[in-house]
Amino acid sequence: MEALNRFFDSDVWWSFKRSPVTVVAAVLALLCILGAVSAPVLAPHNPYDLAQISLLDSNLPPAWQANGNPSFKLGTDQQGRDILSTIMYGSRVSLLVAVCAVAMSILMGVSLGLVAGYAGGRIESLIMRIADIQLTFPAILVALLISGVARQFVPRDMQDAMALYVIIFSIGLTGWPQYARTVRGATLVEKSKEYVQAARVIGVSSSSIMFRHVLPNVLGPVLVIATLNIANAIIAEATLSFLGVGMPPTQPSLGTLISEGQNFLFSGEWWITVFPGAALIVMVISVNIFGDWLRDALNPKLR
Amino acid sequence: MLAFVLRRLFQAALVMLAVAFVAFSLFNYVGDPVNLMLGQDATPEQKKDLRESLGLDQPDYVQFAVFVKNAMKGEFGLSLKQGRLVSTLIKERLPATLELALAAAVIALAGGLLMGVYTALRRDGWLSQLLLTVSLIGVSLPNFLIGILLILVFAVSWQVLPSYGRGDVTMLGWWSTGLLTASGLKALVLPAFTLSLFPMTLIMRLVRSEMLEVLRTDYIKFARARGLTNRAVHFGHALKNTLVPVMTITGLQLGSIIAFAIVTETVFQWPGMGFLFIQSVQFADIPVMAAYLVLISLVFVTINLIVDLLYYVVDPRLRFDRAAGAH
Numbered sequence: 001m002e003a004l005n006r007f008f009d010s011d012v013w014w015s016f017k018r019s020p021v022t023v024v025a026a027v028l029a030l031l032c033i034l035g036a037v038s039a040p041v042l043a044p045h046n047p048y049d050l051a052q053i054s055l056l057d058s059n060l061p062p063a064w065q066a067n068g069n070p071s072f073k074l075g076t077d078q079q080g081r082d083i084l085s086t087i088m089y090g091s092r093v094s095l096l097v098a099v100c101a102v103a104m105s106i107l108m109g110v111s112l113g114l115v116a117g118y119a120g121g122r123i124e125s126l127i128m129r130i131a132d133i134q135l136t137f138p139a140i141l142v143a144l145l146i147s148g149v150a151r152q153f154v155p156r157d158m159q160d161a162m163a164l165y166v167i168i169f170s171i172g173l174t175g176w177p178q179y180a181r182t183v184r185g186a187t188l189v190e191k192s193k194e195y196v197q198a199a200r201v202i203g204v205s206s207s208s209i210m211f212r213h214v215l216p217n218v219l220g221p222v223l224v225i226a227t228l229n230i231a232n233a234i235i236a237e238a239t240l241s242f243l244g245v246g247m248p249p250t251q252p253s254l255g256t257l258i259s260e261g262q263n264f265l266f267s268g269e270w271w272i273t274v275f276p277g278a279a280l281i282v283m284v285i286s287v288n289i290f291g292d293w294l295r296d297a298l299n300p301k302l303r
Numbered sequence: 304m305l306a307f308v309l310r311r312l313f314q315a316a317l318v319m320l321a322v323a324f325v326a327f328s329l330f331n332y333v334g335d336p337v338n339l340m341l342g343q344d345a346t347p348e349q350k351k352d353l354r355e356s357l358g359l360d361q362p363d364y365v366q367f368a369v370f371v372k373n374a375m376k377g378e379f380g381l382s383l384k385q386g387r388l389v390s391t392l393i394k395e396r397l398p399a400t401l402e403l404a405l406a407a408a409v410i411a412l413a414g415g416l417l418m419g420v421y422t423a424l425r426r427d428g429w430l431s432q433l434l435l436t437v438s439l440i441g442v443s444l445p446n447f448l449i450g451i452l453l454i455l456v457f458a459v460s461w462q463v464l465p466s467y468g469r470g471d472v473t474m475l476g477w478w479s480t481g482l483l484t485a486s487g488l489k490a491l492v493l494p495a496f497t498l499s500l501f502p503m504t505l506i507m508r509l510v511r512s513e514m515l516e517v518l519r520t521d522y523i524k525f526a527r528a529r530g531l532t533n534r535a536v537h538f539g540h541a542l543k544n545t546l547v548p549v550m551t552i553t554g555l556q557l558g559s560i561i562a563f564a565i566v567t568e569t570v571f572q573w574p575g576m577g578f579l580f581i582q583s584v585q586f587a588d589i590p591v592m593a594a595y596l597v598l599i600s601l602v603f604v605t606i607n608l609i610v611d612l613l614y615y616v617v618d619p620r621l622r623f624d625r626a627a628g629a630h
Contacts (some may be wrong), residue, residue: 136607140562
């Protein structure tokens with residue numbers, strides 16, 4: 001209760017209330033997350049339960065059009081699956097991949113950045129050079145190349161089962177340089193402060209200084225980058241899945257749904273691809289707007 | 304100067320070697336090339352012979368050296384799926400990608416300049432505000448969705464433009480071009496526009512901020528004081544001075560345009576190198592994958608090397624910073 005009161009009393013909450021665009025974006029982002037997380041409970045149908053789908057319901061238009069069926073609000077696809085439900089289940093996969101990938105980037109980037117900043121010397125220049133080189137390639141290309149290569153090392157018959165891990169790995173491995181750079185910069189600043197010297201004088205080990213004393217003080221900017229990177233990771237996952245090197249059709253994410261729906265554009269079933277696309281747009285833009293606001297709100301220089 | 308150039312060249316070579324190593328491990332550790340080439344019923348003798356003739360019985364480092372030597376000559380062997388030389392395949396697909404990338408770069412440059420100048424000159428106009436807002440939303444959307452929306456509007460609803468392929472192509476030697484036929488040009492419109500959107504917004508924002516800065520300078524005030532027309536001031540003096548950074552950025556973006564072409568080519572089934580790469584990933588066509596991996600890395604390493612050297616020539620401050628290895 002105490003903490004909650006303090007939060008509602010803070011500058012951050014005040015600036016949040018004052019920006020209607022951010023409030024709308026945050027509500028939309030929350031709705032997306034809620035819909036995704038509770039898909040098994042909230043979704044009107046279970047599109048992957050063969051007992052619940054019927055080919056008789058296939059290719060129905062959205063409910064408000066002629067021939068629409070009110071129990072399928074956004075229509076159905078060629079196998080009779082409810083589009084609204086596939087979107088909810090798909091967002092679940094998209095969000096899961098994005099969150100895990102960002103977590104992996106943070107883990108890698110923060111530890112490498114800490115080590116680089118704290119150790120200095122050869123280790124530092126090696127880590128930072130690799131980060132520089134990786135940043136000269138566009139992120140989506142790196143993710144695509146890594147996932148293309150990684151897929152080949154997975155046995156053919158396990159490819160669908162492993163797809164989730166391959167895609168998290170490739171997007172996660174793409175994102176670390178940004179965190180490493182930020183954390184290294186912050187560590188360099190913290191390192192020369194008195195509390196670190198005091199800790200060293202009383203004989204605390206390097207790793208414990210790094211992770212228990214320096215780390216908590218450099219996490220602020222990491223939070224901001226992470227929020228913005230969630231949106232990027234969602235886009236990256238959707239793009240990979242759209243290209244057919246991401247999530248398989250048996251376990252579709254939003255990108256897979258869009259890519260499958262693209263085949264039906266010409267026969268007039270636009271809703272199969274347009275609604276998942278719209279869901280993706282809403283999710284990405286709302287998270288982006290929220291991240292932008294968070295960056296400004298947490299940056300004392302802008303106040 | 305020499306030390307800096309050598310350092311950069313060395314680093315570029317290291318990156319290429321690392322990429323070559325990844326490509327090489329794909330070749331050697333994914334599946335067994337001998338089984339793939341001979342099929343299931345080959346006798347052990349046949350396998351042994353092929354293994355020897357391919358050099359697969361040599362130690363790994365010798366095989367790697369041979370791989371690098373062949374890669375430098377552009378030889379990556381036969382495509383597993385099509386049974387043709389990878390170098391021929393790439394040569395067939397290269398013109399499609401380059402024409403698409405070039406068209407996109409031209410659209411991005413023209414559109415970006417135009418909108419950048421406009422938004423700088425009419426800072427508070429409603430159209431400027433609209434352009435800036437739309438561009439902000441535009442960059443945060445995934446590229447392939449924009450492509451699909453364009454297909455939905457122009458190819459499905461209005462049926463004015465084709466949604467896939469290159470149309471009719473004419474051969475100029477080994478170079479196939481779609482720029483000489485009406486259907487080829489029509490087919491180019493949607494993919495080139497889709498691909499140009501991201502660099503266009505980038506160029507627009509750059510031109511806008513550079514123009515705003517230049518318009519505040521004394522020589523612009525002087526030009527106005529001399530009684531020159533607005534047009535002469537804006538285009539003869541202001542715009543001209545914004546062009547150097549714009550050219551650099553456009554050059555730099557060319558690399559990412561080629562990279563993003565993978566997505567655009569897949570949306571529009573454009574028969575370029577990116578589409579070839581995606582297909583090779585799906586069919587585990589290792590030689591094609593390896594060739595593309597090496598080629599695209601070469602493009603990026605070269606562009607970055609040139610940019611680094613150019614910066615070095617242009618900005619004398621870097622000579623001390625970079626040479627000391629401090630960043």
